[in-house]
Amino acid sequence: YEEIRLILGDQLNANHSWFREKNERCLYVIAEVKSETDYVKHHIQKVCAFFHAMETFAEALNHGGHHCLHLSLDETSDFEGFGDLIKHLVNKYQSKHFSYQLPDEIRLREQLAAIELRDISINRYSSEHFLLEEHELPDYFNPDKHNRMESFYRKMRKRFDVLMDEGGPEGGHWNFDKNNRNKLKQDELEDIPIPLLFANDVSQILKRLERHEIKTIGRAENYLIWPTSRQQALQLLDFFCEQCLSRFGYYQDAMTCQSEHKWSLYHSRLSFALNAKLLSPKQVINKAIEAYRSNDTIDIAQVEGFVRQILGWREFVRGIYWIHPDYRDYNYLNADRQLPHYFWTGDTKMRCMSEAISQSLDYAYAHHIQRLMITGNFCLLTEVDPEQVDEWYLGIYVDAIEWVEMPNTRGMSQFADGGIIATKPYAASANYVHKMSDYCSNCYYSQKEKTSPKACPLNSLYWRFLERNKETFRDNQRMGMIYNVWNKKSDDEKEAILNKAAGVLRVIDSL
Numbered sequence: 001y002e003e004i005r006l007i008l009g010d011q012l013n014a015n016h017s018w019f020r021e022k023n024e025r026c027l028y029v030i031a032e033v034k035s036e037t038d039y040v041k042h043h044i045q046k047v048c049a050f051f052h053a054m055e056t057f058a059e060a061l062n063h064g065g066h067h068c069l070h071l072s073l074d075e076t077s078d079f080e081g082f083g084d085l086i087k088h089l090v091n092k093y094q095s096k097h098f099s100y101q102l103p104d105e106i107r108l109r110e111q112l113a114a115i116e117l118r119d120i121s122i123n124r125y126s127s128e129h130f131l132l133e134e135h136e137l138p139d140y141f142n143p144d145k146h147n148r149m150e151s152f153y154r155k156m157r158k159r160f161d162v163l164m165d166e167g168g169p170e171g172g173h174w175n176f177d178k179n180n181r182n183k184l185k186q187d188e189l190e191d192i193p194i195p196l197l198f199a200n201d202v203s204q205i206l207k208r209l210e211r212h213e214i215k216t217i218g219r220a221e222n223y224l225i226w227p228t229s230r231q232q233a234l235q236l237l238d239f240f241c242e243q244c245l246s247r248f249g250y251y252q253d254a255m256t257c258q259s260e261h262k263w264s265l266y267h268s269r270l271s272f273a274l275n276a277k278l279l280s281p282k283q284v285i286n287k288a289i290e291a292y293r294s295n296d297t298i299d300i301a302q303v304e305g306f307v308r309q310i311l312g313w314r315e316f317v318r319g320i321y322w323i324h325p326d327y328r329d330y331n332y333l334n335a336d337r338q339l340p341h342y343f344w345t346g347d348t349k350m351r352c353m354s355e356a357i358s359q360s361l362d363y364a365y366a367h368h369i370q371r372l373m374i375t376g377n378f379c380l381l382t383e384v385d386p387e388q389v390d391e392w393y394l395g396i397y398v399d400a401i402e403w404v405e406m407p408n409t410r411g412m413s414q415f416a417d418g419g420i421i422a423t424k425p426y427a428a429s430a431n432y433v434h435k436m437s438d439y440c441s442n443c444y445y446s447q448k449e450k451t452s453p454k455a456c457p458l459n460s461l462y463w464r465f466l467e468r469n470k471e472t473f474r475d476n477q478r479m480g481m482i483y484n485v486w487n488k489k490s491d492d493e494k495e496a497i498l499n500k501a502a503g504v505l506r507v508i509d510s511l
């Protein structure tokens, strides 16, 4: 083969221009490598999902008349990493060219950039996935300025002509967020759709992981529920548009512990398919808008809420990741506590935490508000080292890839970037959890109390967080009101709350 073309596990884009023509002299390579399984301890379903999707993609390429070599862990175990493997393949096939699509993660970009091949040309291509080309990012993001998601999103709506009406936003508003903060009522629980799940046989992959002693977290069965082919991803997209989109926005932030389908609710669960590039963001947005146009039960607030996540947030965090290459070092609030053990077991009396963590261990999935306002908020209030928080998030979720995980975790949820992403920290007491869920009414702790033995730990921790960071946040306009509430409390009450918080932190491992 004259040319070796490497396809990474998150580059399974069948519409890439590479595949427009069949080329007898070109060998595609898709490889399971150990270094990708252990740069962080991944959820076992995440590894299975990527490996199964890679294998399926390789089969599809061969079926379509391309030449694709799929290498399993068994076949790559003698190689150190991609560099070693590529050198071997280029030698074996006497190739003259090595090509790859630019990885979305700094780690892999560095690894591939370091590959040196004598007398071989190395060609780099775009992955042709995102709406914005990488070279356009500096036009949208300024590393020295605050880049706001809302203004970025409006630019994207205009540029790509999405939900626009004669130059303005369709429906008269750019943002329908205020319609999107509803709790699920008791009589609405039985309407939650039964999620569409797949049954991909990953038994051989599980055996391989065991054979190669790959350390993982969470649970897996022989049949994987996540979509691993473009066809399955499209089915899930159809299912979402038909069954979930009409209520997506309303219940986007809702949480419940009282339904069998409490983990999936009205969410699309498309993040793995999107991040592995089985689907393109444009395709998902178009499909949702098409559903909105042809279905009266879907209103603008629902579809706008969904489009904003993909056209707005997803492209935004990718821009932030590339424009701030030292993001991984940020620890603005100097947090340094250890992550408590129950992040690996779900074994805590705090109902919200045990729900969010257990479901993450069961499904490698939690929805946005669980990630941000339950586990994320807990880590923020208890000052867990962002390094450890990042590691947990990067490992546990099926969709976790650093370019999207890190700005969300370190930035949005931990405020470790000092406000590059969020205008204020997403800190909350039990009040918020109670407003958006039924967790508190099913909890050991009391949501209303602050200092009693059974008081919800979040309450005292919340005020402690504000007190400790008052120099940082007091002048933040969005925090003024809450500081007024704190300042009006008597010295005795403040002291009691802060003492309680100190006590909570002393026993953080047994909450």
Ligand code: FAD
Pocket (backbone or CB within 6 Å): 266, 267, 268, 269, 270, 271, 272, 274, 275, 306, 309, 310, 313, 314, 315, 317, 366, 367, 368, 369, 371, 372, 376, 393, 394, 397, 399, 400, 401, 404, 405, 406, 408, 409, 412, 413
């Ligand atoms: P839906 O609720 O159905 O949303 C639709 C799509 O919008 C998602 O599939 C996703 O592609 C996109 N989206 C929504 N919110 C965001 C966001 N904040 N940033 C980027 N894209 C978004 N998302 C990841 O894909 N990978 C991660 O590793 C990841 N880590 C996160 C860590 C934290 C602490 C937080 C707060 C959020 C994180 N997110 C991450 C964003 C978001 O929580 C997930 O994309 C979403 O929960 C995936 O589920 P879904 O497909 O059902 O999403």
